[in-house]
Amino acid sequence: MLRCDICHVNYTGSMSRCPLCQAPLHGTPEPSPLTDQRTLLLPRLLAARIITFAIIVLFLLTLFFTLVFHWPPRIMTASAISLLVTGVFANMTIRAGIHPLHILFRFGYIVLVCALVWLACTHNLTITCMVIPITLLSMLAFSAVTLIVLRTRAIARYAKYYVANVVCGLLPLVFFPLHWAPWPLLVGVCVLVSLILAVAMVVFTWSPLSREVRKQLAL
The missing domain is CATH 1.20.58 (Methane Monooxygenase Hydroxylase; Chain G, domain 1)
Incomplete structure (x- = not known):
């Protein structure tokens, strides 16, 4: 076990200096009883990056179809804002490790926000009557x-x-x-x-x- 001779505190893990006084630690390092948080966070970070990549690809595809098929600018605007809102929600949810049922409750609000964005951009009453x-x-x-x-x-x-x-x-x-x-x-x-x-x-x-x-x- 590592020990700080100044603070007289014992530490586990592989630290080289005391976190209290920054003095060098002496002794033999021991594995920390706590789980390495980096191991738990890596899959979340990878998933967040994949979703970010997918959102950017979808945005580029929307831009491509807008230019090729001459979609109205309001369609492009509604699509871009909806993708941004969805991407931010997905990234925050994954990084925070929120419980799945909480995600399902909150996802409904994201769909409503996107629907209101489309309503503001397109004035299509199908959104208010059905969506x-x-x-x-x-x-x-x-x-x-x-x-x-x-x-x-x-x-x-x-x-x-x-x-x-x-x-x-x-x-x-x-x-x-x-x-x-x-x-x-x-x-x-x-x-x-x-x-x-x-x-x-x-x-x-x-x-x-x-x-x-x-x-x-x-x-």
């Missing part, structure tokens, strides 16, 4: 499934996502006064499902849900 409601219905269904399967564990881990999904599910109500819902069926179903899930959470999980939301949001 956004279908995305929100998928998020609400995923919330309901995790609540049924995980029960109390779900509330402890994902309370803030449940509240956020219900709120997002009610947002399409603004499509009606803005005349963004010429085909209102999916929009209405999305709002109805969100209300049903909200009522179910209030009736069956209000106390633990409110407690966990305050805790997770540090209120």
Whole structure:
């Protein structure tokens, strides 16, 4: 074991100097009981680089098709922003080592952001009538499934996502006064499902849900 004669502290690992006073260490190095973090991080870094490479290739392909087939600039803009948002999310998720269920909850928000980008660039009402409601219905269904399967564990881990999904599910109500819902069926179903899930959470999980939301949001 390595020892600092000045600080009188023993160390494991292969350090050459004391981390406290920078004096030379004496003794025989011993393997550290902790796992080498570099071994755990290398696969994540490689995956992040692969995704970055894929995003750049997709951007170049989009640029190529825009020039060859004379796509409108708004298509290029929406594609570029969506790829950027997706790439940043994927890199941050991989590097942080986030739990898969957290990733699935957050991925829905990324899809919504990309849909709103396309709506702002193209003004295509198919996005408000189909893409956004279908995305929100998928998020609400995923919330309901995790609540049924995980029960109390779900509330402890994902309370803030449940509240956020219900709120997002009610947002399409603004499509009606803005005349963004010429085909209102999916929009209405999305709002109805969100209300049903909200009522179910209030009736069956209000106390633990409110407690966990305050805790997770540090209120």
